[in-house]
Amino acid sequence: MTTAVADSHEAHEDHGPAKGLTRWLFTTNHKDIGTMYLIFSLVMFFVGGAMALIIRSELATPGLQFVHPEFFNQMTTVHALVMVFGAVMPAFVGLANWMIPMMIGAPDMALPRMNNWSFWILPVAFGMLISTLFMPGGAPASGWTMYPPLVLQTGDAFPFLIFSVHLMGLSSIMGAINIIVTILNMRAPDMWLLKMPMFVWTWLITAYLLIAVMPVLAGAVTMLLTDQFFGTSFFLAAGGGDPVMFQHIFWFFGHPEVYIMILPAFGVVSEIIPTFSRKPLFGHDSMVYAASCIAFLSFIVWAHHMFTVGMPLSGQLFFMFATMLIAVPTGVKIFNWVATMWRGAMTFETPMLFSLAFVFLFTIGGFSGLMLAVAPADIQYHDTYFVVAHFHYVLVPGSIFALMAGAYYWLPKWTGHMYNETAGKWHFWLSTIFVNLTFFPMHFLGLAGMPRRIPDYSTQFTDFNTMASVGAIGFGVSQLIFVYVLLTAKKGAHATDRVWEAPRGLEWTVPSPAPYHTFDTPPKLRVAQESFE
Amino acid sequence: MIRKSLLSVLGLTGASAAHADWALNMPKGITELSAETYDLHMMVFWWCVAIGIVVFGVMIFSLFKHRKSVGAEPASFSHSTTAEVLWTAIPCVILLIMAVPAAETMIRLEDSRDPDVSIVVTGYQWKWHYKYQDEGVEFYSSLALPSVEARPKQSGVDPFSVENYLLEVDRPLVVPRGKKVRLLMTSNDVNHAWYVPELAIKKDAIPGIINEAWFRAEETGTFRGQCAELCGKDHGYMPIVVEVVEADAYQAWVDTRKAGDAQVAQMEK
Numbered sequence: 042m043t044t045a046v047a048d049s050h051e052a053h054e055d056h057g058p059a060k061g062l063t064r065w066l067f068t069t070n071h072k073d074i075g076t077m078y079l080i081f082s083l084v085m086f087f088v089g090g091a092m093a094l095i096i097r098s099e100l101a102t103p104g105l106q107f108v109h110p111e112f113f114n115q116m117t118t119v120h121a122l123v124m125v126f127g128a129v130m131p132a133f134v135g136l137a138n139w140m141i142p143m144m145i146g147a148p149d150m151a152l153p154r155m156n157n158w159s160f161w162i163l164p165v166a167f168g169m170l171i172s173t174l175f176m177p178g179g180a181p182a183s184g185w186t187m188y189p190p191l192v193l194q195t196g197d198a199f200p201f202l203i204f205s206v207h208l209m210g211l212s213s214i215m216g217a218i219n220i221i222v223t224i225l226n227m228r229a230p231d232m233w234l235l236k237m238p239m240f241v242w243t244w245l246i247t248a249y250l251l252i253a254v255m256p257v258l259a260g261a262v263t264m265l266l267t268d269q270f271f272g273t274s275f276f277l278a279a280g281g282g283d284p285v286m287f288q289h290i291f292w293f294f295g296h297p298e299v300y301i302m303i304l305p306a307f308g309v310v311s312e313i314i315p316t317f318s319r320k321p322l323f324g325h326d327s328m329v330y331a332a333s334c335i336a337f338l339s340f341i342v343w344a345h346h347m348f349t350v351g352m353p354l355s356g357q358l359f360f361m362f363a364t365m366l367i368a369v370p371t372g373v374k375i376f377n378w379v380a381t382m383w384r385g386a387m388t389f390e391t392p393m394l395f396s397l398a399f400v401f402l403f404t405i406g407g408f409s410g411l412m413l414a415v416a417p418a419d420i421q422y423h424d425t426y427f428v429v430a431h432f433h434y435v436l437v438p439g440s441i442f443a444l445m446a447g448a449y450y451w452l453p454k455w456t457g458h459m460y461n462e463t464a465g466k467w468h469f470w471l472s473t474i475f476v477n478l479t480f481f482p483m484h485f486l487g488l489a490g491m492p493r494r495i496p497d498y499s500t501q502f503t504d505f506n507t508m509a510s511v512g513a514i515g516f517g518v519s520q521l522i523f524v525y526v527l528l529t530a531k532k533g534a535h536a537t538d539r540v541w542e543a544p545r546g547l548e549w550t551v552p553s554p555a556p557y558h559t560f561d562t563p564p565k566l567r568v569a570q571e572s573f574e
Numbered sequence: 575m576i577r578k579s580l581l582s583v584l585g586l587t588g589a590s591a592a593h594a595d596w597a598l599n600m601p602k603g604i605t606e607l608s609a610e611t612y613d614l615h616m617m618v619f620w621w622c623v624a625i626g627i628v629v630f631g632v633m634i635f636s637l638f639k640h641r642k643s644v645g646a647e648p649a650s651f652s653h654s655t656t657a658e659v660l661w662t663a664i665p666c667v668i669l670l671i672m673a674v675p676a677a678e679t680m681i682r683l684e685d686s687r688d689p690d691v692s693i694v695v696t697g698y699q700w701k702w703h704y705k706y707q708d709e710g711v712e713f714y715s716s717l718a719l720p721s722v723e724a725r726p727k728q729s730g731v732d733p734f735s736v737e738n739y740l741l742e743v744d745r746p747l748v749v750p751r752g753k754k755v756r757l758l759m760t761s762n763d764v765n766h767a768w769y770v771p772e773l774a775i776k777k778d779a780i781p782g783i784i785n786e787a788w789f790r791a792e793e794t795g796t797f798r799g800q801c802a803e804l805c806g807k808d809h810g811y812m813p814i815v816v817e818v819v820e821a822d823a824y825q826a827w828v829d830t831r832k833a834g835d836a837q838v839a840q841m842e843k
């Protein structure tokens with residue numbers, strides 16, 4: 042198996058990477074594009090992180106210390122847009138680019154030129170979004186949810202906001218099409234659908250979600266654009282429009298969007314936990330069904346973000362029941378991970394540590410999600426720090442930790458060297474401690490009634506805010522360790538092809554570092570798996 | 575001023591202890607429905623704790639017992655239909671147990687029929703306007719002066735020295751105890767949300783739409799809240815204060831307000 046790959050690689054030596062900048066600008070290689078996605082998302086993670094630290098510094102004590110309320114609102118808005126569309130989503134697309142072809146035995150992505158496009162649109166989109174900070178009237182300040190009529194009060198930044206969202210959507214849709222076509226057409230001949238690794242499965246489902254909802258978002262923001270400039274009144278009450286309709290359309294996109302950010306994370310930890318438990322993934326097929334179920338349900342729960350807008354009773358009850366139902370397949374996932382660890386032989390390298398923290402802390406976010414699903418209680422929690430705590434638990438120790446886990450897991454495959462394990466462990470422990478210090482107290486703030494998106498607060502909220510701010514700064518600084526790990530990634534010992542003791546996917550049959558071209562001839566899954574026995 | 579003197583006569587002034595200094599949990603509130611909401615919240619919370627103990631318990635046990643360093647040998651099972659059916663079915667049952675009382679409370683929350691007092695609440699950037707429908711009383715309610723003076727950057731005023739910093743208004747909403755008060759919410763500009771934790775009310779005030787919420791306060795006192803929907807730069811500076819007083823004090827307040835309004839109208843002529 043391995044030799045077959047190496048042979049075909051040698052035969053194509055002339056197809057190595059081009060030299061210099063053009064390699065990156067014109068590349069159609071899935072590994073190059075994956076690398077660019079990952080680096081881009083890391084940069085965005087730090088840009089969005091810097092904004093978060095501005096927010097947390099201002100909120101460390103009551104009274105305004107550093108910024109004006111206008112700028113504070115710009116920070117919350119741009120922070121969220123950058124983190125959602127610039128950090129988490131592109132990072133998962135980066136992993137998909139690197140790993141999906143190697144996991145299914147394909148030579149590259151199915152549509153390589155489009156792949157190049159999907160990536161290079163992103164720097165343009167975010168260049169545009171971030172440039173609005175320097176425009177008259179400042180950056181958008183209406184929250185990432187862009188509710189009208191408030192969003193229509195945005196200054197010169199308004200059309201730039203809309204177009205950058207269009208571009209982000211375009212990039213996501215093209216990426217999603219590419220992933221679907223690749224997975225459905227380019228698998229190793231004996232890899233039928235239910236044999237696909239979990240990461241490939243969750244990405245397949247995610248890609249369908251993306252194709253279904255990104256156009257909806259594009260439609261919603263286009264209607265904002267025409268309301269602002271072309272005299273329409275989709276969302277303007279004065280012209281017979283309905284401001285609430287925007288919220289329905291936005292959340293029809295928005296709720297599947299949160300699953301777009303978590304399903305690939307499920308996939309990553311479903312790869313890592315079996316490897317370090319030395320035991321096959323428990324209930325592979327039921328994991329697939331659970332993920333599909335979650336994806337389906339995610340289309341019929343959107344109005345749980347809108348329990349306070351004044352829906353009819355029947356609507357509120359429907360969305361409450363449907364939302365509570367999502368807890369069932371989500372629970373199945375968690376139980377399956379625990380069952381995978383059960384009676385395994387675990388070791389605790391950095392990727393496993395991040396995955397374990399993922400299971401613990403994502404579950405806490407799931408619990409607060411269940412509490413939020415209960416409509417009468419949500420009326421109390423809604424738009425308070427309780428919601429902020431909920432979504433940061435599912436997104437930071439959820440999505441981001443899964444990304445970190447994936448990065449550590451596959452880094453030796455990418456670089457051909459083991460990373461610095463001590464630094465990795467420090468990164469993990471500091472991140473875990475500080476992430477909890479940052480976000481756990483926010484539950485209490487929300488329950489005590491502190492609204493979200495405010496630059497200053499009443500004095501009884503001081504202690505927990507100070508705690509959260511200390512945690513946030515600690516978390517931010519801890520991420521520099523990750524940069525250190527990346528910068529020294531090629532200094533460690535040479536990695537073997539299989540890197541870890543017991544991973545089982547096709548990606549571990551190719552050499553480390555993975556050659557520029559892999560699987561020019563399709564592998565046989567069965568042969569590969571026998572070679573692992 | 576009128577309010578201050580009137581209420582001090584009745585012995586109702588000052589900040590109430592309604593907002594404890596270090597609140598950890600949702601307040602039980604002062605209405606039947608706020609107590610029900612609190613009970614729901616605690617019920618779901620305890621279910622989560624229970625599920626958490628089981629799941630995390632199994633996981634932690636496994637983390638200690640099934641590690642390679644203590645010589646664990648990996649098993650190779652990857653299916654168990656019994657387990658999978660159980661951990662799908664049991665959560666469904668638990669959810670049903672939660673959903674029934676939640677639905678009951680939801681139904682009661684929406685029943686705003688036959689109110690004793692109706693007040694139109696209109697959100698403005700960045701203050702509230704209250705209009706008592708039957709009494710002909712109306713007024714704006716904005717952030718109180720001490721907070722206004724303390725809030726700017728480098729104001730030189732320590733927020734801790736301001737009583738109820740950011741949670742005090744010039745003119746609070748006054749309502750009678752024990753009466754069904756219906757709020758009709760709308761907005762003059764962008765979306766706002768009227769939120770008072772102790773009344774378990776949070777409802778969006780949206781231009782072009784009239785939303786309803788209702789409460790029946792069972793205790794007198796001062797209860798504070800804030801706008802809960804991002805509405806622009808001073809979103810953090812449009813608090814809500816509700817004073818619940820006995821019915822006769824409420825009537826006296828309405829009369830004084832009316833007389834005051836008449837006087838102002840006279841003077842303006």
Ligand code: HEM
Pocket residue numbers: 186299300302303345346364365367368371406407408409410411413414419422423424428431432435436439440
């Ligand atoms: C057990 C599963 C989950 C349930 C039942 C659930 C439920 C909810 C509910 C009801 C809200 C609305 C709260 C409010 O605004 O009043 C909410 C908000 C949110 N959730 Fe979840 N959630 C779950 C999982 C997730 C996951 C996996 C993610 C993302 C990775 C996520 C991300 C978010 C975000 C970003 C918001 C806030 C959006 C905003 O208002 O800006 N949730 N969730």
Ligand SMILES: [Cu+2]
Pocket residue numbers: 295296299342343345346
């Ligand atoms: Cu949602």
Ligand SMILES: [Cu+2]
Pocket residue numbers: 765766767801802803804805806808809810812
């Ligand atoms: Cu507001």
